[in-house]
Amino acid sequence: GQQLNQSPQSMFIQEGEDVSMNCTSSSIFNTWLWYKQDPGEGPVLLIALYKAGELTSNGRLTAQFGITRKDSFLNISASIPSDVGIYFCAGRRTTDSWGKLQFGAGTQVVVTP
Amino acid sequence: SAVISQKPSRDICQRGTSLTIQCQVDSQVTMMFWYRQQPGQSLTLIATANQGSEATYESGFVIDKFPISRPNLTFSTLTVSNMSPEDSSIYLCSVPQTSNYGYTFGSGTRLTVV
DSSP: OOOOEEEOSEEEEETTOOEEEEEEOSSOEEEEEEEEEOTTSOOEEEEEEOSTTOEEEETTEEEEEOTTSSEEEEEEOSOOGGGOEEEEEEEEETTSOTTOOEEOOOEEEEEEO | OOOEEEEOSEEEEOTTOOEEEEEEESSOOSEEEEEEEOTTOOEEEEEEEETTSOOEEOTTOOTTTSOEEEEETTEEEEEEOSOOGGGOEEEEEEEEOSSSSOEEEOOOEEEEEO
16 A cells, blocks of 8 residues: 655745655665656656765755655756646665555645746 | 657456466566556556566555466566456566666556446
């Protein structure tokens, strides 16, 4: 079953605003991944995090691997219309076999001009 | 990252029939994964497919319902058998990325069972 609590479920923001979303879990993860899914497409990897406390940026995206290894957040700065989509966090627990990811429920981002 | 071609991209099927979904990767990969994404929901791992061995299924998924083939290191199929409307979902294959511990996903197969 789903192990990750992702919030918020949806966000309606104006172009230029920053977006922040997070995932929490009761389990410890050794990898955190953030994906974006556009309609009719598969998820595309945005950022991968491997170490507790790690802060990684990819353009306007910044993500952090929580120090407790049970949470992660993703920030999008200065949003633009193409940021619209569903953002998923995903993690691999230390006890899971290679490749098994737990996914959050997703955050629907809508950007208005 | 590997490039995945998945087909069909979508299909509408009658209940009681079966559909086989194909996943072709442009490079050799040891492990391939099949996920299901129910409408408006997140992704759930169905099974892990290794070449030359039986697929490993997650809790709640069985081989009779979702048989998987992995004939070589670049190809896999997932069959959704004896379909019912509850099987209407997006089915995605995924492979590990070589550059990091992320995973690349195919574009998915959107299945509607009527």
